[in-house]
Amino acid sequence: MTIPVAKVLAALLADPEAPRYGLDLMKLTGLPSGTLYPVLHRLQAAGWLAADWEEVDPVAAGRPARRYYLLTPEGVRAARQALAELRALAPDGRAWGGAEPTGAPAW
Amino acid sequence: MTIPVAKVLAALLADPEAPRYGLDLMKLTGLPSGTLYPVLHRLQAAGWLAADWEEVDPVAAGRPARRYYLLTPEGVRAARQALAELRALAPDGRAWGGAEPTGAPAW
């Protein structure tokens, strides 16, 4: 898990039913294409993400066909857990239990 | 910002007055030394972290001297903001506003 990957997962998880495409995710996450597309490919390879070409006539639509991405059921589970771990890492209050200060330096 | 860096900042921010040393942070964050020490060095270079050797006689103490790390005032501010951004990225509910589903694929 890296932060760009987490951003992509968060965007997809915002509405797990809604298919997203690359340019869409670039705007949602703020990631450049050179980061986003490799991430999407890796998520596919991991089986977290399914991809399909939009079935549209580019000429009629007046734009290139999009490649739509949707989290797999496994991807939804995994993404939820990954984000939960991230959340645990960045606590709101100082919930960082454990370990009293270990000792004072000489200063 | 990367996740290991965030872990270090979170550990230091749990009690910003408490000086921490390497092995301490390794246990708190779960990071291996090969990750932690470079992170600490980078944070120092960025001016977020101050470091000082413990002034203790290793023989008397029965252990090696520790190198204590403490967030600078700027480091505290920056760390708080960095963690706040991370938190915003991993929302609890689907607070991921903006952008309705952009369109439906053919499937």
Next chain:
DNA sequence: CGGCGCTGTATCGGATTTCTACATAGGGTG
């Protein structure tokens, strides 16, 4: 007294990941 484990800090090098450019390709506009 030799070996092992513990505390502590630290570097090296391979693998992974990020990001700045650039590439491609078609449509619309001035």
Next chain:
DNA sequence: CACCCTATGTAGAAATCCGATACAGCGCCG
């Protein structure tokens, strides 16, 4: 025809992570 927009994607350099390894001294055990 030049230029911008949508859209996906690759190449190469730089940053980063992490397992392995290093070093050094102390204490313990047989």
